[in-house]
Amino acid sequence: MTRHEMIWSTNLATRAERMRASEIRELLKLLEQPDIISFAGGIPDPSLFPVDTVRQVTAGIFDDAKRAAQALQYSVSEGYLPLRQWIVAHMGRLGVACEPDNILITNGSQQGLDFLGKLLVSPGDTLLVEAPTYLGALQAFNAYEPRYDRLIPEGGNRTPASYASAAATAGGRVKAAYVVPDFANPTGETMSREARIGLLDLAEDLGIAVIEDTAYQALRYEGEDLPAILALDVARTGHIDLTRTVYCGTFSKTIAPAYRVGWVCAAKDIVAKLVLAKQAADLHSSTINQMVMHGVAVAAYDTQVIAARALYRGRRDALLAALDREMPENVTWSKPEGGLFVWATLPERFDGGELLARAIAEERIAFVPGAAFYATDTRPNTLRLNFSSPNEEKIAEGIKRLGRLIRRT
Amino acid sequence: MTRHEMIWSTNLATRAERMRASEIRELLKLLEQPDIISFAGGIPDPSLFPVDTVRQVTAGIFDDAKRAAQALQYSVSEGYLPLRQWIVAHMGRLGVACEPDNILITNGSQQGLDFLGKLLVSPGDTLLVEAPTYLGALQAFNAYEPRYDRLIPEGGNRTPASYASAAATAGGRVKAAYVVPDFANPTGETMSREARIGLLDLAEDLGIAVIEDTAYQALRYEGEDLPAILALDVARTGHIDLTRTVYCGTFSKTIAPAYRVGWVCAAKDIVAKLVLAKQAADLHSSTINQMVMHGVAVAAYDTQVIAARALYRGRRDALLAALDREMPENVTWSKPEGGLFVWATLPERFDGGELLARAIAEERIAFVPGAAFYATDTRPNTLRLNFSSPNEEKIAEGIKRLGRLIRRT
Numbered sequence: 083m084t085r086h087e088m089i090w091s092t093n094l095a096t097r098a099e100r101m102r103a104s105e106i107r108e109l110l111k112l113l114e115q116p117d118i119i120s121f122a123g124g125i126p127d128p129s130l131f132p133v134d135t136v137r138q139v140t141a142g143i144f145d146d147a148k149r150a151a152q153a154l155q156y157s158v159s160e161g162y163l164p165l166r167q168w169i170v171a172h173m174g175r176l177g178v179a180c181e182p183d184n185i186l187i188t189n190g191s192q193q194g195l196d197f198l199g200k201l202l203v204s205p206g207d208t209l210l211v212e213a214p215t216y217l218g219a220l221q222a223f224n225a226y227e228p229r230y231d232r233l234i235p236e237g238g239n240r241t242p243a244s245y246a247s248a249a250a251t252a253g254g255r256v257k258a259a260y261v262v263p264d265f266a267n268p269t270g271e272t273m274s275r276e277a278r279i280g281l282l283d284l285a286e287d288l289g290i291a292v293i294e295d296t297a298y299q300a301l302r303y304e305g306e307d308l309p310a311i312l313a314l315d316v317a318r319t320g321h322i323d324l325t326r327t328v329y330c331g332t333f334s335k336t337i338a339p340a341y342r343v344g345w346v347c348a349a350k351d352i353v354a355k356l357v358l359a360k361q362a363a364d365l366h367s368s369t370i371n372q373m374v375m376h377g378v379a380v381a382a383y384d385t386q387v388i389a390a391r392a393l394y395r396g397r398r399d400a401l402l403a404a405l406d407r408e409m410p411e412n413v414t415w416s417k418p419e420g421g422l423f424v425w426a427t428l429p430e431r432f433d434g435g436e437l438l439a440r441a442i443a444e445e446r447i448a449f450v451p452g453a454a455f456y457a458t459d460t461r462p463n464t465l466r467l468n469f470s471s472p473n474e475e476k477i478a479e480g481i482k483r484l485g486r487l488i489r490r491t
Numbered sequence: 492m493t494r495h496e497m498i499w500s501t502n503l504a505t506r507a508e509r510m511r512a513s514e515i516r517e518l519l520k521l522l523e524q525p526d527i528i529s530f531a532g533g534i535p536d537p538s539l540f541p542v543d544t545v546r547q548v549t550a551g552i553f554d555d556a557k558r559a560a561q562a563l564q565y566s567v568s569e570g571y572l573p574l575r576q577w578i579v580a581h582m583g584r585l586g587v588a589c590e591p592d593n594i595l596i597t598n599g600s601q602q603g604l605d606f607l608g609k610l611l612v613s614p615g616d617t618l619l620v621e622a623p624t625y626l627g628a629l630q631a632f633n634a635y636e637p638r639y640d641r642l643i644p645e646g647g648n649r650t651p652a653s654y655a656s657a658a659a660t661a662g663g664r665v666k667a668a669y670v671v672p673d674f675a676n677p678t679g680e681t682m683s684r685e686a687r688i689g690l691l692d693l694a695e696d697l698g699i700a701v702i703e704d705t706a707y708q709a710l711r712y713e714g715e716d717l718p719a720i721l722a723l724d725v726a727r728t729g730h731i732d733l734t735r736t737v738y739c740g741t742f743s744k745t746i747a748p749a750y751r752v753g754w755v756c757a758a759k760d761i762v763a764k765l766v767l768a769k770q771a772a773d774l775h776s777s778t779i780n781q782m783v784m785h786g787v788a789v790a791a792y793d794t795q796v797i798a799a800r801a802l803y804r805g806r807r808d809a810l811l812a813a814l815d816r817e818m819p820e821n822v823t824w825s826k827p828e829g830g831l832f833v834w835a836t837l838p839e840r841f842d843g844g845e846l847l848a849r850a851i852a853e854e855r856i857a858f859v860p861g862a863a864f865y866a867t868d869t870r871p872n873t874l875r876l877n878f879s880s881p882n883e884e885k886i887a888e889g890i891k892r893l894g895r896l897i898r899r900t
Contacts (some may be wrong), residue, residue: 128560136563137553144546151537154545154747189598189773196772200634221771225609338563340778362630363605364598368777369749 119480121467122448124267124422130390131338132382139377143370153370159361160353161187161345162372168379169331173347176299177313178329180322183350186357187367189342191297194330195222197346197359198258198293203228207254210245214425214455214464216267216295219260230457233259235277242287258291259284263311265298265421268455268466272419278311282318285326292327298421300336300387303395305419312347323349335422336386337378341371394422400474401467401481408485415467422470425452428488432463437491445483528889530876531857533676533831539799540747541791548786552779562779568770569762570596570754571781577788578740578754585708586722587738589731592759595766596776598751600706603739604631606755606768607667607702612637616663619654623834623864623873625676625704628669639866642668644686651696667700668693672720674707674830677864677875681828687720691727694735701736709745709796711829712804721756732758744831745795746787750780803831809883810876810890817894824876831879834861837897841872846900854892 144150160166166182173180188194195218203209205227211219213232220230229252231245249256259281263273273281285292294311309317315325325348332344346356360366401424405415415426428437434451441447452464472480553559569575575591582589597603604627612618614636620628622641629639638661640654648654658665668690672682682690694701703720718726724734734757741753755765769775810833814824824835837846843860850856861873881889 125565128564131560131563133553133556133559133563137550137559140549140553141546144542144549147542150542150546151540154540154542154749155537156534156743156748189777193773218771218774221767225768225771334565339565340563342773342775342777358630359634362627362634363772364602364751365627366751368598368751368780371777371780 118442118446118448119472119476119483120448121469121472121477121480122450123468123471125471126335126339126390127393127470130386130393132378132386135378135382136338136374139374139381140370142377143373149373153373155369157366157369157372159186159357159366161185161367162369162376165343165372165376165379166345168376169345169347172379172383173312173329176310178310178316178322178347180347181350184322184347184353186346186353186360187372188330188344188346188360189364189367190334190339191295191330191332191344192218192222193342193360193363194328194344194346194356195219195260195293195295196225197356197363198291198328199223199226199228200359201355202226202257202291204254206252208245208249208252208256210256210259210290211457212261212266212269213457213459214268214452214461215260215457216262216297217455219293219295220455220457223260228257229254231256232458233261233281235261235273235281237277237280239280239284242284245284246288256288256290258293260293260295261311262295262297263299264296264308265301265418265423267297267421268423268450268452269425270416270418270421270423271425272308275308275314278308278314281311282315282327290326294327294329296329296331297335299331301390301394301422302420303391303398303418322347323351325349328352333375333379336383336390337375341368341375343367343371343375391420394470397469397472397474397477398424400477401469404478404481408481410485410489413488422468424467424469426465426467427461428463428465430463432488432491434462434465437465437487440491441484441487445487447480447483447487449484527851527855527857528881528885528892529857530878530881530886530889531859532877532880534880535744535748535799536802536879539795539802541787541795544787544791545747545783548783548790549779551786552782558782562782564778566775566778566781568595568766568775570594570776571778571785574752574781574785574788575754577785578756581788581792582721582738582756585719587719587725587731587756589756590759593731593756593762595755595762595769596781597739597753597755597769598773598776599743599748600704600739600741600753601627601631602751602769602772603737603753603755603765604628604669604702604704605634606765606772607700607737608632608635608637609768610764611635611666611700613663615661617654617658617661617665619665619668619699620866621670621675621678622866622868623677623861623870624669624866625671625706626864628702628704629864629866632669637666638663640665641867642670642690644670644682644690646686646689648689648693651693654693655697665697665699667702669702669704670720671704671706672708673705673717674710674827674832676706676830677832677859677861678834679825679827679830679832680834681717684717684723687717687723690720691724691736699735703736703738705738705740706744707830708740710799710803710831712800712807714828731756732760734758737761742784742788745792745799746784750777750784752776752780752784800829803879806878806881806883806886807833809886810878813887813890817890819894819898822897831877833876833878835874835876836870837872837874839872841897841900843871843874846874846896849900850893850896854896856889856892856896858893 166185203226312329329347450466612635721738738756859875
């Protein structure tokens, strides 16, 4: 039997295809073309990276022979204890009283999503997600063959019985609800306190987990912080070890993404099971990266957050002002209080993918067509506009070009 | 419905349990007790870590503002191109002509195993593994609910039809054969050239993949290198893109494990699908770690291998000599030409787990009971003895104590 007849070629192809997001990968390549003004990214501005602090913390580790040997050696799957202790204090400031055994270090928050898919989802089970939602979460979950049903957090959810019976009809059960409650990717929108409580009520009725992805939580530019869903869950149950919410956090947007250091915070019995998934997946996160991240967090977390907020607030303001100036009346967009994205909705005759092709060819601008972010109820007349990468001048020029393109299309 | 009635608690518990290897985790904790002479580990001796080179390479990255920004930023899922190019040259030296698109960077070789499980295995499918085999591979695969059948590489394999019909009876198909061909964990044994060719014949007949885990390949202390199974596959098919073998490599045993940098080398179409799995799992491996690993590999790979071989050869010799001196006649053990482990077989009345409890309590020595390494055909009268962590003096003393314990048990 030749390799191309192999049983597993079919498997590989089908399974891999579920995890594909080719639009995004192709778009990222565009960022390398310097004459394109790109609103397509979702990455931090590198001017914010604390290079000097990182350099000093790293040198400090290598200057101490014992710490150097520790930094280069295998370590426990749970993660580096001082970093978990720092995160315990950080979660305390967010209203979540917890202990190191409530924390697992993951490779960014993305890996937490993969593990939750792996542990929760059997083929045909249902996950509740917003429309649109974070594409990377769909990629992580898709490997485990879920069905999706639509969550409408701000007062539009169906009854628990309706979700449960739809899941049963599809041959599985509802297993979790996934949300990005603060300045969501891709919409920039934030769940109200009432919506967070409503989601916990729904999850309790359904007996499911809530997966809270907080990648952008620290990046608030106006308004007051809302409690984490996990904090509300702790408040209602009385103790983190009685909660159903799995909080997925990350340093990618506040310190630097390349270390691939994020965390899960949840009830101890859940974390213990995620630790087994971590061990099976890649043994542990990079020891040295966890030690460096701990040192940098201690030295510079708060100043990093202040600097990021100042830079991105200016860019968000520039983007919203440019949209006000340049968009035709039939275009609407979100007004995010934080995060990295604005979500624009065009008249229904538009298709984001077709518009992107013209945007690149005719105006040398890029964005992400909205269709990629929908697991259900796709609306192709939508665009995701990122404001963390282009500076204010490029934002003004790029949106001028986008307005021009939309008017003549 | 309370959290403890949650549908997903059951799922989590069952799935997580499949990935458990509690003995190993508990044993690793013993390594922290300084009065225990431990043969239980499997980790490199930290005196081999190239701390000065790592420090210089890292400083060089931070001294260049552009490289520093790159090192801290998101990067592509395939991995850092210069590192993939270095690996292409390395694979060339192993007889595998390939290109960067044949390489995916993973978090150690462990993550490659996880992705292969994810892409290949549906519940009830069969994987062919040796008895015993690498525990971490079983943990990675177990998440995907395979059945195992026994591979006996040195001339004892059943017919392809027998494997296929056993798999069909169990409700699935044979999907892959997994081997550690060089100085295997846990046995220390090496597949002959004939056994490698025989495995490719079997895989071809069954239409399955061969997963070649080469964690210890560079650590040969005597004898001549045998061709990688992937190299034999390239030779028989004429081109890497026609092969069925997936080579999982790592820098963990030659440079340092804590960076979590390994790689997969395989046909381009397979690698392209594994790249999607990587993106879904954790986006990409740490950028800075890949850049550091590239610099260290360029500067010091060969000298690292020479130093590791010299140190571990001495310890292997010490272990084999001590076993010769101290073991009763009815104990046998492997004579590894490389790697980190010797596999001992005691008379059938012994149980490795019970012996370990007495070893710790009465003799302050530790090893890994062999039962944990079996997916089929368990033999509890076996032990894995590691020789990379204890020095020669401790090896002599520890084996003296082990011999004493066995004689009186």
